[in-house]
Amino acid sequence: MTRAILICLGVLFSARGFAAGTVDASKYDAFWLWSGVRPQPVLKQARCVYVLQGQIEARRGDESQVRFIAQGVAVPQRQPAEVWLAYRVHTLHWTPRDYAILLAQLRRWREAGNKVVGVQIDFDAHTLHLQEYVEFLAQLRQRLPSDYRLGITGLMDWSSRADPSQVNQLRGIVDEVVVQTYQGRHTIENYSAYLPRVSQLQMPFKIGLIQGGNWDAPSYIAESPWFRGYVVFLQNPNGEK
């Protein structure tokens, strides 16, 4: 956990002084590089890049059809930024080979001279999968060599009214949560209404912004001892893909 606090500390400090308004990627230094998004010059200044590398999906209840589909860019060589490999996860019923592919991808990225620091799971959580998800993350944590961190994404949920302090059960399993303030390509309209709850998270969290979207940082976010900075989801200019 100490390591997680240190990571991207620069992001935290450099992001604190930001003014409101449109998310200008050039003012940040941590990014998501998703599939179909062309790398942009801002990546040169990146300290941290979350790179989509695959999707694990299955037909629900039919484990014979788990597929680990490659996504995102090819393995680059010797990138200076810290790298998290991100995975879209649609099934939690991973086979041994799925874990093997994930670990092999991490290894291949490192062998290409990149500073791979962790794995980020982007799970399409159905409410019915909740307990399963926590168990899955614990399981993945166990299989992951100890020099990789484990992170997850999360969407601000405006309809639930539960207590964010209860997130605690994830501490010790995941090293960070990146809470997304957008859906699709746009910032969630009244995102600020949900920030008080986000700020009550008692585990390392980052705020996910979308390039060109809105962000007006309330002071209490940066005051949270758990806040670890921002990650900007890059998108192609002019909505092209």
Add this chain to the structure above:
Amino acid sequence: MLLKCSVWGFVFLAFFSAKSYASADFSCAPRGTILFRAYENCNSVPFLSPSNDSRLNLELMLIDAGKLTGTLNTMQIQGYQPPLDFLSLRVPFDFEDWQPRDPGSSAATDTGSTNNPANSNDYAQGEGSRCNSAGNGMGAFRDAVYDAAGLPKEEASTLIDARFALKPNCDAATHSDWKPPQGIQSAVGREFVAYIAAANEFYAGDFTAAINDFGTLTNSANPWLKETSRYMIARTLLNSAPRAAFGDWGALDLAKVDKNNLRDAEAAFNSYLRDFPQGAYAVSARGLLRRVYWLGGDQTRLAEAFDRALSESEKGASNVTVLELVQEADAKLLDPVNVDKIQSPRFLAIIDLVNMRAESPNAIAPLTLKNLEAQKDRFAKNPALYQYLIAAFHVYIDNKPDEALAQLPSLPNTSLNYFAFSQQTLRVLAMDASKQFDAERKLLLQMLPLAKMPLQAEQLQLALAQLQVHTGHVEDVFARESPIQDKAIRTIVVEYSASAEMLRQRIKDPKENAAIVDAALYTLLYKELTGGKYQAFQADLALMPPHPSEILAPFVANGKGSGYQCPSLREVATTLQRDGSDAQSLNCIGELVRVHGVNYGQDNVPPTTDLGGSDSMFPAKGYSRMDGYLKVIASRQAAADARAYALYRAVNCYAPSGYSDCGKLEIPKSTRKEWFEMLHKEYGNSIWAKSSKYYW
């Protein structure tokens, strides 16, 4: 194409009562309609729709072509029974539950499946690494060495060891030195050494050397070396082509692909295929030609190659399954695609449908009718598909239903494949848009006996139920001969649309399904009690069965023994009928909701476009606990215990998150503070004040 759809809710939700399914903002929220204008992988429909994932539309076409079958996987998570309403609808459905299969190959031979032992390497499906053949290449090499005429036995084992030592990582920044094996004397043995050297160069990325070394083997007397080196030269050229095209962060810039390499690779694959039409690598070579077209940005030939691969998908003709081809086409052809280059009617249609999505981040350019009409010639082999797209444009984009209807055929008298079903579905949508409700109803009823493919009947039942509710024929949904038998659809109509009298009929109908009877009785009693219909509530309690289900039991339970004291709800209703402001009774209705939760979506009305979202004959009152507490707090005549309890509960509505759990009404924090102080000042000796330590 998928859209990013990720989720945070679990951490908050994990601590919710099991009844709060309705809060589905962070997850798939199934809806009771079949018309979606934006991308909706959570609400897929079994017809060619802009809202479907592009893979689903392609799969529906391939089912019609006999290449796939498809069903919905309804297997449920162990120990979880989804509530019998929107979450139990089969149409629309979550794309994740859609289960297409290659009829020729059982799941066990699906090469895309990651737990198939045949997939021995640790590369993901579609992961573009030339190293992914290093494992299989070992086996082929060993067999070739054993078969090689004139190769001494001890040399064979030396060669196999040497090849085995080759465990390349093509992505590695540095490659370990490889040393040729010693002691190989025979001519054929030395050729095999040259082959391993070339393979090592290939995997290490020294393509020029690899081409040279493979080149020395193309006239080998050994047939395996002769054929394999030809194929490997083509592969080496293909791998060489995009070398300079990978920028920082591994992004591929097609403009930087070496066109000469690519042209040479294409020629080499074609000449290999000409010389070895049944060769060991013929299937692979044909597949790699798709990569040539992809890297060359030749989307015209790429689409044709996909069409060809899909039509030749029979065993042996392809080393990928139809489902893998669907996946590959989605990634390599559609993302991004220049529609002007596509000649294949099938792929044109898939792309046009994507471009008809409202607010589509995947749309290359918004589709205009002119764009679409300019494609007409390219649909010469499938004019019906062209007309379908024109009609879809009129339904989804420019809202000209009459023009849509003019493009579409009348109902055939044979069972409907997915395309015919799509045509008729567009007619249904167009009739609905132009308010030709009688024609729409007639068409839906005529379609039903022809709807034999999976999910078609479910879609028709939903569309018919929507129409019946919207046109004021709710009673027809429940008529004896009604084709609407889907339990989820009937439950939704019961929950949101049916009148009190219709609910009583459901309860009394001995032929009605027990779950729907329960839903009807719950709905009736809940809406009456929370809607102030106390007399009707008391009368309708008589409909309660002798052994009520768990959700119904609270309505007839005797007074509660612990905590806040409440008499039975019958007594509560009797009191309220006499005095609508009776504080204890108002609190006790709150207790029903607080302790037992709200079943079904009573207080969460669906969007107006959806089944249950409008035209209710018995609308819910939108009950909130806070309303009740406010009445009691405002009432100075309220009994001390009741008022103290209302203050205590109202304050606790905000515990511990600071967000109200008792309805949408927002109460300022200052008011909550006043309540807290009032509770302690005026009712300091009450157990409610004593158990109230904070406000939120």
